[in-house]
Amino acid sequence: MANSNPIAVQLENLSKTFELRSGWGRNRIRRAVIAVDGISLTIPAGQSVAFIGPNGAGKSTTIKMLTGILHPSAGQAQVLGYTPWRERRELVRYIGAVFGQRSQLWYHLPPRDTFELLARIYSLDRGSYVRRRDTLIERFGLGEFLHTPVRKLSLGQRMRAEVAASLLHAPRVLFLDEPTIGLDVIARQELRDLILEWNREEGVTVFLTSHDAGDIERVARRVIVINHGRVVLDDKVSALRRQYLGSKILSVKFHAPPAPIVLPGVTTLKASEYALKLEVDTRATPIEQVMAEVLRAGAVADIAIEDPPLEEVIAHIYAGGSAPEVAAGDHKHA
Amino acid sequence: MLKQLTNYLGLVAAYTRLNLNAQLEYRGAFISQVVAMFLNDGVWLVFWTLFFTRFPVLRGWTINDVITLWAMTASGFGLAHAIYGNVLPLAGLVAQGQLDVWMLYPRALLPHILLGRMSASAWGDALFGYAVYLVFVRPDLQHFGLFVVLTLSAALLFVGFGVLTGSLSFFLGNASSLADQWRFAMVTFSTYPAVLFDGAIKLLLYTLVPAGFVSYLPVQALRELSPWYALLALAGALGVTAMGVLVFYLGLRRYESGNLMEMRG
Numbered sequence: 103m104a105n106s107n108p109i110a111v112q113l114e115n116l117s118k119t120f121e122l123r124s125g126w127g128r129n130r131i132r133r134a135v136i137a138v139d140g141i142s143l144t145i146p147a148g149q150s151v152a153f154i155g156p157n158g159a160g161k162s163t164t165i166k167m168l169t170g171i172l173h174p175s176a177g178q179a180q181v182l183g184y185t186p187w188r189e190r191r192e193l194v195r196y197i198g199a200v201f202g203q204r205s206q207l208w209y210h211l212p213p214r215d216t217f218e219l220l221a222r223i224y225s226l227d228r229g230s231y232v233r234r235r236d237t238l239i240e241r242f243g244l245g246e247f248l249h250t251p252v253r254k255l256s257l258g259q260r261m262r263a264e265v266a267a268s269l270l271h272a273p274r275v276l277f278l279d280e281p282t283i284g285l286d287v288i289a290r291q292e293l294r295d296l297i298l299e300w301n302r303e304e305g306v307t308v309f310l311t312s313h314d315a316g317d318i319e320r321v322a323r324r325v326i327v328i329n330h331g332r333v334v335l336d337d338k339v340s341a342l343r344r345q346y347l348g349s350k351i352l353s354v355k356f357h358a359p360p361a362p363i364v365l366p367g368v369t370t371l372k373a374s375e376y377a378l379k380l381e382v383d384t385r386a387t388p389i390e391q392v393m394a395e396v397l398r399a400g401a402v403a404d405i406a407i408e409d410p411p412l413e414e415v416i417a418h419i420y421a422g423g424s425a426p427e428v429a430a431g432d433h434k435h436a
Numbered sequence: 437m438l439k440q441l442t443n444y445l446g447l448v449a450a451y452t453r454l455n456l457n458a459q460l461e462y463r464g465a466f467i468s469q470v471v472a473m474f475l476n477d478g479v480w481l482v483f484w485t486l487f488f489t490r491f492p493v494l495r496g497w498t499i500n501d502v503i504t505l506w507a508m509t510a511s512g513f514g515l516a517h518a519i520y521g522n523v524l525p526l527a528g529l530v531a532q533g534q535l536d537v538w539m540l541y542p543r544a545l546l547p548h549i550l551l552g553r554m555s556a557s558a559w560g561d562a563l564f565g566y567a568v569y570l571v572f573v574r575p576d577l578q579h580f581g582l583f584v585v586l587t588l589s590a591a592l593l594f595v596g597f598g599v600l601t602g603s604l605s606f607f608l609g610n611a612s613s614l615a616d617q618w619r620f621a622m623v624t625f626s627t628y629p630a631v632l633f634d635g636a637i638k639l640l641l642y643t644l645v646p647a648g649f650v651s652y653l654p655v656q657a658l659r660e661l662s663p664w665y666a667l668l669a670l671a672g673a674l675g676v677t678a679m680g681v682l683v684f685y686l687g688l689r690r691y692e693s694g695n696l697m698e699m700r701g
Contacts, residue, residue: 120692166693171539173689195542204537210458222450223541223548225443251461 107183110275110307111145111168116177117331118163137163139331140177145324147274150301150308152322152339156420160331161311165277168309169199182274195224198268202280205260206267207252213263214248217270224271231270238266242296258289265293269300275307276300282317294320315412327419335419342415350389351408352380352396360400368392376403381410447543448551452519455554466556473560477510480627481568495631501655502629503572508583508654509626511565512590514558520595521553526602531610533693546684550595579658582666586654589670593649596677597622599684606687618645626650646676 118138125131138160145151155161166172168181170190179186184193207216221231239245242262247255255263261281268276278297282290298321301308310321318325318339325342327335335342354360355377363370363378367386372379382392389407396402459466481503488499517524529535529549538549569575569583601618604611622645630641630652641648649672657665 166536169540171536171693172691190539191542191544194540197540199540201536206537206540208454208458210461211454215454215457219450219454222447223543 108147109144109180110147110149110182111143111309112178112180113144113164113168114142114178115140116142116164116167116179117175118160118167118172119175136331138167138174141328141331141333142177143326143333143336145307145309147307148301148305149324150298150322151310152318152325153309153311153328154313154318154325154416155311155328159328161328162279164328165199165279165309165311169197169277170194195271196273197275197277198271198273199277200261200265200268200279200281202261202278202283205252205264207260207263209253210251212247212249212251213244213255213267216252216263216267220267220270226271234270234272238269241299242266256289258285258292261285261289261293262296265296269306272304273306275309278308278310278312280312281310282312282314290314290316291320297321315416318416319412327416329420339412342412348383348385349410350382350384351410352378352382352389352392353406353408354378354380354396354402355404356399357401357403360396361398363392363395363399365392365395444547447548448519451551452554455521455551459554459556469556470560470563473557474564477506477561477564477568481506494629497629497631497655500573501659503568504583504658505629505651505655506627507565507569507573508587508590509565509623509650510561510568511587512650513594513623513626514560514562514565515587515591516594516598517555517558518562519554519591520550520598521555521558522550523595523598523602524555525553525612526550526598527605527610527612527615530602530605530687530691531612533691535688535691536693545688546599546681550599575658578661582658582661586657586666586669589666589673590650590654593646593673593676594622596673596680597646599680600676603680603684603687606684606690621645622647630655642672646672649673649676 116138117136117140120135120137122133122135123130124133141160141164153161153164163172167174168179168186170186170193173187181193182196184196186193206220207213208219217235220226221228221235226234239248242265244259244263244266247259247263252260252263265278265281276297281297282293285293294317297308297310300306301321308321310317312318322339325335325337325339326333351371357376359375360378363380365387367383369381369383370378371381378396380392382389393405396405484502484506485499488494488502492498494502522529526549535545535549538545538552541548565587570580573579575583598615598619601611601615604615608614625641625645625647628651630638630648633641638648641651649669653665653669653672656662657669
């Protein structure tokens with residue numbers, strides 16, 4: 103069932119409400135806090151999805167329901183054809199999970215010992231386990247610290263070992279909850295590349311939560327933004343940057359000082375004698391019109407058109423920007 | 437069924453080996469904890485020896501019976517926590533939402549969680565129990581065989597009782613202190629001859645604080661080489677464990693995960 107299912111994850115009106123109690127006796131108050139509020143979406147097998155949102159948006163709660171850790175208050179979910187909270191033990195054979203704040207590696211022992219234990223936990227056949235382990239050691243570059251106790255590893259090394267451990271039983275879906283938290287730039291890049299590689303070459307469905315725009319941009323093809331427990335945006339990562347804010351950054355160098363450029367929706371971000379950096383709202387003035395005006399303003403030596411940084415886009419959405427509410431599951435992605 | 441049991445025993449062996457290796461990363465600390473517990477148990481034995489020097493018989497029990505009792509309790513408690521060490525912090529694990537990692541494995545949750553930790557000092561208890569029984573009581577093969585079986589029953593009882601008290605966190609929030617106090621009461625009553633108690637306290641020893649299944653029935657079984665007393669002790673251990681398992685899984689429905697930083701081992 104797990105390997106043949108073309109749909110990796112399917113949610114239908116999934117909700118989770120926590121009850122908070124405070125006070126004593128007659129003043130005892132029960133308050134319902136909605137963590138996840140009717141999320142519906144479909145993720146085809148093999149897709150890499152960034153599931154993002156501000157703190158407290160309901161990301162981790164959703165992942166915990168999808169891995170069978172928490173029961174939902176309402177709604178349905180299927181992961182590889184299994185209902186996670188009812189068929190948790192069957193499901194977890196086919197999924198891997200990495201929680202950036204929780205380790206499955208033994209702190210005082212080398213990663214190799216944890217791998218051996220995991221082989222026993224998953225009842226892996228010895229031959230296929232050894233082949234898989236050796237592949238992971240090679241691809242994740244674990245050889246140099248395989249015999250070093252985890253407590254002596256850098257955070258980057260630990261996270262590489264952590265992700266490798268979660269892939270040991272060849273899962274079909276990999277849940278990653280802030281896997282790059284606390285990592286330096288190089289370690290982040292390495293980990294992103296490894297996750298992407300595994301997604302492309304093994305067809306593992308990746309369900310990633312992160313606050314790092316680089317993770318989303320590098321690893322995911324589709325982004326689902328949730329806020330207050332609801333899906334507020336569901337689109338391709340590239341489309342998010344291109345279309346959502348509808349703005350471009352235009353950097354121009356001139357051979358001589360240019361004439362001023364005054365157009366609706368064009369803001370000068372930076373200006374020097376021979377260079378200009380403009381932000382263009384393409385909904386107010388099409389980029390072609392701005393380009394024509396730039397060429398009229400002076401002899402151009404160099405020109406670059408960039409999308410705005412993804413972080414700005416995400417921050418705008420979190421802040422309650424005018425994102426069109428997307429009916430979950432409406433989007434079809436390759 | 438047999439295959440599943442063999443598979444699980446293989447897992448127990450793998451965890452015990454791994455936990456022991458983790459403890460031996462700090463060899464000095466591990467050995468000193470084992471030795472300290474051995475000496476601690478020994479102090480109590482000296483106390484009871486002095487007592488029986490003055491009063492040779494206590495309600496029909498002799499020094500040999502009290503040594504048997506201490507050997508039984510120490511080795512039962514030791515085995516339980518040397519292998520199923522996570523039973524000790526179970527209430528805290530539940531209260532702090534630290535069951536998440538365990539729920540991501542294709543194994544029965546409770547017997548798997550319990551394997552996740554080893555109490556170093558418990559090895560001192562286990563070694564003390566067997567050593568004292570062999571050296572001071574000098575049993576024949578039949579008695580020693582029954583003693584080993586009964587220590588397994590006592591270990592099961594301690595595990596079951598730990599699960600029962602630890603699972604209260606599902607219902608009360610953080611029940612760590614309550615679970616600790618309750619377990620201390622159990623251990624304390626398990627190290628006193630049950631013949632000392634009558635009436636309501638005796639009832640207590642087979643209900644709320646089921647120490648009677650360690651401190652009386654196994655000792656009687658060994659005194660009289662009685663399978664009847666041995667079966668009663670085992671039935672009590674199984675009953676308490678069944679109740680612990682039931683309360684754990686009932687409570688699990690109320691489990692609310694947490695977001696603490698967490699490392700294993």
